[in-house]
Amino acid sequence: MTFYFYTVLFLLLLPLQASLLAPLSRIGLAPDLGLAVLYLIGILAGPVEGALAGVATGLLLDISSASLIGMSGLTRGIVGLAAGFLGTSILDTGSPSNMIFLAFFSFVEAFMTTLYLDATYGAFPLLSLFFGHILPRTAVTAITGYWLLRIALRKNVLGLIRRRELQKEL
Amino acid sequence: MSGFVDKNRKYLIVLAVFLLLFWLVTLQVKAGRFTLFERPVLAVSGFFERIITGIYNSGLSVVKRYVFLVRTERENSRLRDEVTRLRLENQITSELLAENERLREALAFQKEASRSGVTVHVIAKESSPASVTFTVNKGSLQGLDRDLPVVTPDGVVGKIQTVLPETAKIQLITDPGSIIAVRVQRNREEGLLEGKLDRCMLKYVSYYMDVQEGDLLVSSGLDGIYPKGMPVAIVTKVRKHEASSFQTVFAEPVVRFARLEEALVLKK
Numbered sequence: 278m279t280f281y282f283y284t285v286l287f288l289l290l291l292p293l294q295a296s297l298l299a300p301l302s303r304i305g306l307a308p309d310l311g312l313a314v315l316y317l318i319g320i321l322a323g324p325v326e327g328a329l330a331g332v333a334t335g336l337l338l339d340i341s342s343a344s345l346i347g348m349s350g351l352t353r354g355i356v357g358l359a360a361g362f363l364g365t366s367i368l369d370t371g372s373p374s375n376m377i378f379l380a381f382f383s384f385v386e387a388f389m390t391t392l393y394l395d396a397t398y399g400a401f402p403l404l405s406l407f408f409g410h411i412l413p414r415t416a417v418t419a420i421t422g423y424w425l426l427r428i429a430l431r432k433n434v435l436g437l438i439r440r441r442e443l444q445k446e447l
Numbered sequence: 448m449s450g451f452v453d454k455n456r457k458y459l460i461v462l463a464v465f466l467l468l469f470w471l472v473t474l475q476v477k478a479g480r481f482t483l484f485e486r487p488v489l490a491v492s493g494f495f496e497r498i499i500t501g502i503y504n505s506g507l508s509v510v511k512r513y514v515f516l517v518r519t520e521r522e523n524s525r526l527r528d529e530v531t532r533l534r535l536e537n538q539i540t541s542e543l544l545a546e547n548e549r550l551r552e553a554l555a556f557q558k559e560a561s562r563s564g565v566t567v568h569v570i571a572k573e574s575s576p577a578s579v580t581f582t583v584n585k586g587s588l589q590g591l592d593r594d595l596p597v598v599t600p601d602g603v604v605g606k607i608q609t610v611l612p613e614t615a616k617i618q619l620i621t622d623p624g625s626i627i628a629v630r631v632q633r634n635r636e637e638g639l640l641e642g643k644l645d646r647c648m649l650k651y652v653s654y655y656m657d658v659q660e661g662d663l664l665v666s667s668g669l670d671g672i673y674p675k676g677m678p679v680a681i682v683t684k685v686r687k688h689e690a691s692s693f694q695t696v697f698a699e700p701v702v703r704f705a706r707l708e709e710a711l712v713l714k715k
Binding site (some may be wrong): 329355400 | 457469472478487491492495498499503572573574575608616624641646
């Protein structure tokens with residue numbers, strides 16, 4: 278059940294992000310839905326599931342865009358792992374501090390990718406990318422992620438999935 | 448040792464996956480981008496994208512048609528298409544005129560074969576921290592093929608990277624993997640324009656080459672993909688380094704990708 282749920286979720290995330298949120302990208306305010314959902318999985322399901330979910334979403338993103346296969350898979354895997362460790366350490370999973378953590382992860386992911394591209398291809402306009410793309414996207418992703426986390430906690434989404442899985446096994 | 452492995456088996460698997468991905472990325476830097484599972488993933492996402500965009504556009508069009516007069520809207524749409532076509536023709540004609548003048552001076556004449564186009568609508572914009580691509584609503588069934596140039600009346604958008612029967616993925620000229628042969632329109636100096644995510648950079652520009660801010664870069668046609676003379680980018684920054692024999696030249700694409708809704712794919 279969890280596997281099918283994740284597969285459908287990840288495959289739906291791509292078109293949702295690419296088509297429904299595309300109008301928001303005109304004004305540079307499209308959140309990174311994949312990263313927000315990944316953070317949520319990491320916080321709620323733990324580091325290993327977070328890391329594997331990150332690798333899966335990242336690879337799908339790499340395949341559907343023109344970036345090198347594995348680049349987002351790697352960065353998102355690390356984000357999922359870090360979010361998972363964070364989830365096991367913090368007491369209040371619904372705390373607004375999640376916005377800061379998600380913003381930090383989003384920023385680090387984008388910045389590290391840009392640095393890697395700069396090191397590989399050379400002469401990337403880091404400052405303009407930072408202020409024009411990375412910073413606005415980080416802020417919107419953090420707010421969206423926190424909002425999704427609040428909904429997930431209120432509806433106990435992960436609990437429902439797990440419960441059905443256990444019922445099936447029993 | 449085996450106790451440590453048993454205890455941390457899951458984390459070791461995750462670490463192995465990370466190392467594998469890092470190795471994959473490093474391989475592609477040299478060998479070029481792999482296209483693993485590209486077609487099935489794009490087929491699934493393209494299917495949902497067409498449904499979502501269809502629903503979104505239908506909703507939008509219902510509202511529009513009730514608010515505005517139906518006839519006016521249709522006429523407007525037809526005229527807009529006409530203007531788009533005429534602007535594109537005008538752009539090509541201006542460049543051909545300039546070219547004609549130069550060729551007359553050299554007493555040589557050259558005729559470029561005209562290319563037919565397919566109008567495509569953008570149905571999705573995929574963006575990752577490392578790249579930005581667009582998906583359009585037409586594919587191989589409509590005669591689209593890999594590496595065909597995508598343009599608008601304003602200038603070059605990019606080229607087709609992957610084609611499926613009913614959708615296609617466009618690699619924008621700002622994508623880090625994109626390289627296009629260009630020429631400075633003012634003085635015909637040549638260069639290679641490489642994508643840098645939010646802008647482009649003119650590569651291998653020698654220290655003594657005459658490039659100025661505001662210069663229009665047009666496609667030179669030397670890459671065999673883009674038609675000659677299409678506007679590509681405008682030079683926004685020129686930096687000369689005393690220690691280097693090259694100058695750094697950044698350019699902004701003439702097409703505003705954030706507002707791009709439809710484009711023309713030029714067939715061979």
